[in-house]
Amino acid sequence: MASADTTGMYRYAVDPVMAFIQAVVLTASNPVTILFWAGVFSAKAAVLQRTPSSLCGYMAGCAAATASFLSSLSLLAGYAGPYLSPAMSAVLNGIIGVTILGYGLHRGLAAVKQFRQGLV
Incomplete structure (x- = not known):
């Protein structure tokens, strides 16, 4: 309801x-x-x-x-x-999103590097 x-x-x-x-x-x-x-x-x-x-x-x-x-x-x-104001909530959501994407990119690049070196 x-x-x-x-x-x-x-x-x-x-x-x-x-x-x-x-x-x-x-x-x-x-x-x-x-x-x-x-x-x-x-x-x-x-x-x-x-x-x-x-x-x-x-x-x-x-x-x-x-x-x-x-x-x-x-x-x-x-x-x-x-x-939190709606604007502050949006800023926090953006920071968290960029952090998660950055971490995923970092881990992905590390995996590609290991794969190219034949470690995987």
Whole structure:
């Protein structure tokens, strides 16, 4: 159910538990997420020469770390959001986007360099 407030922005009545469950399901079903974690776990199993059943503790730790980081980040954003102007929010989004793109470019160039040197 949506209703407009005095600023013209729409506010939605959302059950926090349902929002969390939907976020978990959407994240878990994302193909990129699945490929990422499959790569992490298979690399860990290959390096440590472990069986999939022995990686349960590692998997639980990864899940707990991810959940705690993303929960902390969303709490911080929830508390800081009302104090940020739309312009400041846009600037922060831009900085974060450029940072992520720069990191991806850096890692991509490093991978190409390793590939050309025959390290991969």
